[in-house]
Amino acid sequence: MTEAADNARYPLPGLEDLPADIRERIEYVNEKSGFIPNVFMMLARRPNEFRAFFDYHDAVMENESGLTKAEKEMIVVATSAANDCQYCVIAHGAILRIRARDPYVADQVAVNYRKADITEPRKAMLEFALKLATDPGNVGDSDIEALKSFGYSDEDVWDIGAITALFALSNRMANLTGMRPNPEFYAMGRQDL
Amino acid sequence: MTEAADNARYPLPGLEDLPADIRERIEYVNEKSGFIPNVFMMLARRPNEFRAFFDYHDAVMENESGLTKAEKEMIVVATSAANDCQYCVIAHGAILRIRARDPYVADQVAVNYRKADITEPRKAMLEFALKLATDPGNVGDSDIEALKSFGYSDEDVWDIGAITALFALSNRMANLTGMRPNPEFYAMGRQDL
């Protein structure tokens, strides 16, 4: 398990040394996925940051929302690509393929959402997310009105923004720590090919 | 209290409608500071995001650390200025003046840390934080080695990065929601003048 993070800049903790709640969350993920994504072991070095990160993750990725889970993952993949975050693009690309039941969309969105096979409202959603990701001070009322003209509610706008904001954090932690994607992610969700 | 956020893009909740734990945290801050910073009421619209945000905040801003509290606030001010975040620069500028017991440093760091009256190691710390804030994909081993050459440990590097990452999130939420600094912040910590 620790091999997967070979090039990381920080040594990973042993699973047995972690607080019980964190160990349980990691063991649950391991059972469900068949492997432990490297983000779990890296952040587990700092238990309080681990807990806050995954609470934030659940708050914006697992909440009741007008966005589908696939749409949320599109935001993660597109903004993480803008931040050159290898871990997030590859790991969430896998999740996006699964959520969208589509083997193509993740690679398309990672390179250029404007040319992806997605609807115009989703392109508008990603355009807004990318502006907030890369030029946050220039996000203005007109951007929000443009987004809402595609049918998004005020709470949808918050969701889009909050996911973008969380991965602005996550991308920086991954780039800081040299977090590497587990090999399992590369092929996940491509089986329908 | 809600007047202070007049121009905000989302209506603020009433304090009486909030879950007890959130209300308590807000009342505690109100007692200690004499006012409720707008970030509390804005994020309280979404209790789970509120809890995760302040847990993350405490995890990186209140932890045992090789960085002083003033140094942490310098990181917040410098990176928030790079993201054009009015709320964070003005609110944390006030906190920086108080933590550093220095009425000048916050305004200096907000405009151009290179010309601020701070030590070379602190300039190196801010140079690293700004690169992670604005160009995260290019942060490399050489940047980390340069930072450590000024005496920072691996855990200090993590702290610098984690604060930068959290405010990458926070700056985007503030710009998304139109969060405004409370009037009280502008003059705080200038009394020694």
Next chain:
Amino acid sequence: MTEAADNARYPLPGLEDLPADIRERIEYVNEKSGFIPNVFMMLARRPNEFRAFFDYHDAVMENESGLTKAEKEMIVVATSAANDCQYCVIAHGAILRIRARDPYVADQVAVNYRKADITEPRKAMLEFALKLATDPGNVGDSDIEALKSFGYSDEDVWDIGAITALFALSNRMANLTGMRPNPEFYAMGRQDL
């Protein structure tokens, strides 16, 4: 008096060594303000540049104009922030607080004019000034028409552009010479708090 410029890259002249006209202008400012802003002593190293600079300053800052003095200072603060000019943001931030009789507006405009408590025509004025400051080759007829649609005359447009142009010069001289804001500026105009 010379202490205030400790970190400057050039030694400051003694007041007694300056030509009479320059010494008189500096003594007049000293009487009126209670201190000598560092820009005066730094530029006085080169008397001809000093004279031309302050003549230009008076020509665009003290002329008959459709712009108020507060509006002119907003342009100075916003464009100087875009150029990371510590001296100009802090010194003219003080002047802006006084001219506008407003303790908040300078800090707001320095970080992000889009979120400042100013009118739409003033936001349009600053948008134009910032484009001329940062991307001068792209200023086109459509930018000027947009500005005039808010009620600005051709001469107002010239004034906005000329102030932006003068501080494009001034910001570069301050960054070149390591000019530092005098301590007096930081608290000026905040007394109404």
Next chain:
Amino acid sequence: MTEAADNARYPLPGLEDLPADIRERIEYVNEKSGFIPNVFMMLARRPNEFRAFFDYHDAVMENESGLTKAEKEMIVVATSAANDCQYCVIAHGAILRIRARDPYVADQVAVNYRKADITEPRKAMLEFALKLATDPGNVGDSDIEALKSFGYSDEDVWDIGAITALFALSNRMANLTGMRPNPEFYAMGRQDL
């Protein structure tokens, strides 16, 4: 066959309407690959451009060279990602997986070569290629000396530059014409997973 390019901005020619030499080249590719990559049909609209493009391609991708075929494809993937070229990243990502016999490297290089599992000389090669791709006027003697310090010869430098230059052209044609990657590319070379 024409279905694959549904979203393209130009109608594709019928294979039967093409000049014999072009038809033969396309039929040869179809036999070898099992499908016709969309770039062939799109460029075939203009036979002279088709011939020149593939002659250039062969001259720099199939020549005697100090670079391996996998290294050449790394240059294509990395620079095409910098140009947001969906067709080139996905099509040449497939070819890179095959040439390198590595199911991971293409996705890594497409997002951030600095974090890819490749040698230092290859990182230096990609750093040079990306500078030439995105900031060609600043490529100087010191960049070339840095590259040669990793063991590259003058002719290797030319090869790296010429591949970068050809795909600067190719990325722009793909973005101009709305060229889309064929579905076959996405899974190619992942079978070793």
Next chain:
Amino acid sequence: MTEAADNARYPLPGLEDLPADIRERIEYVNEKSGFIPNVFMMLARRPNEFRAFFDYHDAVMENESGLTKAEKEMIVVATSAANDCQYCVIAHGAILRIRARDPYVADQVAVNYRKADITEPRKAMLEFALKLATDPGNVGDSDIEALKSFGYSDEDVWDIGAITALFALSNRMANLTGMRPNPEFYAMGRQDL
């Protein structure tokens, strides 16, 4: 003849050592122009690249087209200036002066096409070309529609894009190899002054 390329990074071949077809093309140019433009000798180091380059050049610069030869050269000059390509701006500036029978337009377009004495459709053409040259991933349907609203056909759009793409290649080869403009180019086409 080789003196003209003194500062080039690669030694130039002797004319007598070149393959016959290449030598003939070069001798033809020499007869017609009175000198051998350095691009010919530099690319002749690699005969296959030479042939492909000039075939591509003829395919997009000498084809039947809705664009005039002067318009094509405007695209070359404007996009080459954006890529800081000294050879291409100076050599094609000369050709533009001759094609347009205008001693001023080349210098104007090289610095800022928005202020050049050219028609609005030509400004639209150059705006599109510069976007494709400098930000190819963002070229979208709306850019193409805007261009066509000035009367350009789909094939004209392709021509504009293909010229931009070829000189994206050419600018990078010139910057890579240190190609220098021949002295003859500087004054060509200025004689009508």
Next chain:
Amino acid sequence: MTEAADNARYPLPGLEDLPADIRERIEYVNEKSGFIPNVFMMLARRPNEFRAFFDYHDAVMENESGLTKAEKEMIVVATSAANDCQYCVIAHGAILRIRARDPYVADQVAVNYRKADITEPRKAMLEFALKLATDPGNVGDSDIEALKSFGYSDEDVWDIGAITALFALSNRMANLTGMRPNPEFYAMGRQDL
């Protein structure tokens, strides 16, 4: 005379309506050059700005200096090109050809000083000037030390910076007012060809 500024955004004054000192300066230039450069008539609309501008110009362009007049004009041409200022590049390109007695250097410096036939100290001078022109907040002690290592004195550094600063102003006024180069400039100084 007013024809030359046809496309300008402001109507030019009549020479006879100008204050005597301004009219005299303009008539003197007209006698010496054989024409009135458009910058004179445009700025003459505002006599106080005219006087301050030309006083500043004389203070930095005509002072006793360690820089030659040709070197000063190189700074003007290079930084004006970075600001896309058509008037300044073309007008001062002419002056540079004359001052340097070199028909080539102006066009070279306007496109890419790194490839110009100038000495290494002059390249260092232009590198510094361009950094101050385009990224003034990042000019640091190390840039100044690098420049001085080529033999420049502190006063030379000031001269380089002050010229850059003045043309930061001038480029913005020219772009604001739509100032156009007089036809006479294009061919001046090319006669040695």
